Amino acid sequence: MKILNLHGVGDIRLEERQVEAPAPGEVLLKIGACGICSSDEARIFETGTYHFPTVPGHEFAGTVEAVADDVDKSLIGRKASCFPLLPCMECPSCKKHEYETCSNYKYFGSRNDGAYAEYLAVPVWNLNLIEDHVDIKVAALSEPAAVSLHATKKGRIKEGFDVAVIGTGAIGLMIACFARNMGGKVTVFGRRAASLVPAEELGFAAGDSASLETSDPAFDTVFEAVGTNQAMSQAILATRPGGSVVAVGNPHGDFALSKDTYWKILRRQIRLVGTWNSTFKGDTDDDWKDVAALMAEGNIPFEKLITKTFTLDEYKEAFDFLRDKSKPKSRGMFVMD
Ligand SMILES: [Zn+2]
Ligand SMILES: [Zn+2]
Known part of the structure; x- marks a missing residue:
């Protein structure tokens, strides 16, 4: 599969990588679209990230391609976005199901490899199912929408x-x-x-x-x-x-x-x-479920927030476009298929 791999500040490369089978508790997502967040721009061109190399991309959605043996097989073929935060499940916030304030988390696209890639294995816990009729690009707005x-x-x-x-x-x-x-x-x-x-x-x-x-x-x-x-x-x-x-x-x-x-x-x-991040599977509130419902309803013009889409091969053009601040834009997005 193709990935965009960040090797250092300003050094992002298109590479090939083997697709890995999902580990226990995981599903393999075939990524349909991944938003290019302004925090990604900062990560790639200014601040770097926690370690190199890292595949950026935390705003993504796709289709479940395969599941581990211990995961419900009926998920195969379902459209889903993904809560990119991997909570520790042990700190006081996690015990209260307030994962957004976890003090020891991992994160797809910054601390872990993310979805500037054609496939990504993610825990089934992090999946946020999206109705089939919702466009995959709109589904990929789940993260910024939940925030x-x-x-x-x-x-x-x-x-x-x-x-x-x-x-x-x-x-x-x-x-x-x-x-x-x-x-x-x-x-x-x-x-x-x-x-x-x-x-x-x-x-x-x-x-x-x-x-x-x-x-x-x-x-x-x-x-x-x-x-x-x-x-x-x-x-x-x-x-x-x-x-x-x-x-x-x-x-x-x-x-x-x-x-x-x-x-x-x-x-x-x-x-x-x-305000910080978003609630996911909280005791009283789940911003991600609410976003999925709003996307299914279709009253919010999510598609108008996507300024332009690019393939992974067009990454240079994508970053040039997004870094040109002379023109107004809201979200650029990689589309994988
Ligand atoms: Zn973001
Ligand atoms: Zn925690």
Whole structure:
């Protein structure tokens, strides 16, 4: 099979590898599509990963091709995405079924080889079954969709809420879609007019995020999906008394708030909440199952979030396209068949 193997920062190679049979408790997924996350771009071109070589790719879906002897044979042929986190099952978080905060996890595509490949063996526990009529590319959005749905739920959105999303990446746009689906009136904010085009194409009102600093607070819930000091300040300033700020964006640097902005958290009694990853097989909540149901329903325009697809052979073109920041884009994706 073909794989893309990362040998060092900036050194990713198309290689051949033998397909391995699934180990006990595993299924072999024939990968149909794998999203190219901005965290993959950072891993490949800036930060590297835990060890080299590593096959990136944590946003994937495929069809079950084979199962180990101890796994239910009826899974063969089923479409599925995969929770890419491999929990330790022993830490306090895992004992509470809150795997997203596991303190000793492994991860497909960073600590373990991932799905920039034609096949990947994964534990049956990690499978998230997807209805057959859902496009495999949409199914491959399960991971960012589950992360986005997890964040959106933290906003406690009610029918008619004014909702702002600061940030125009795939996660920001998916949060906007889920918030609208929950009855929110959603505006997406960004710093450049060009970056707002995908939001407008999805039917959202859009605005310059600088405007949030000067107008009266107009939002019940604000999602900060950029990860900058400026965007966090804007999120707080835009939030009404009693409203919520959800911190989503991974921080790009240190954060410092002006005294005036900090006062707003107190005086407006703003609820400031963080979000991380997604729930999978939780006691009360399973973002992945919810995402699978939303994909089956078809009310969320997931397919519009996929900007362009590439084969594994076209990897150079794919990374050139995604690293060119002059054009707006949400998700690039490798498609294997
Ligand atoms: Zn990702
Ligand atoms: Zn754990």
